[in-house]
Amino acid sequence: MSTVACPDCEARVSLDTPVLNEIVECAECRSELEVLSTDPVVLGRAPEVEEDWGE
Structure with missing residues (x-):
């Protein structure tokens, strides 16, 4: 188990x-x-989900 700090x-x-x-x-x-x-375990903000509007 790993424990890391939230960015x-x-x-x-x-x-x-x-x-x-x-x-x-x-x-x-x-x-x-x-x-x-x-x-080592490194956390970052997850990318925002973007809609492609069918493009």
Whole structure:
């Protein structure tokens, strides 16, 4: 299990088995975070979902 700081609020986020590009949620601030690296574990803000309007 890995524990890393949320990049938004600095709360500790626990991950059982971090997977690259996995989306997790911070329990404290509810930010959606993406696993950017697994060794060492690095979290960043998940990209916003954008609609393509069929383009």
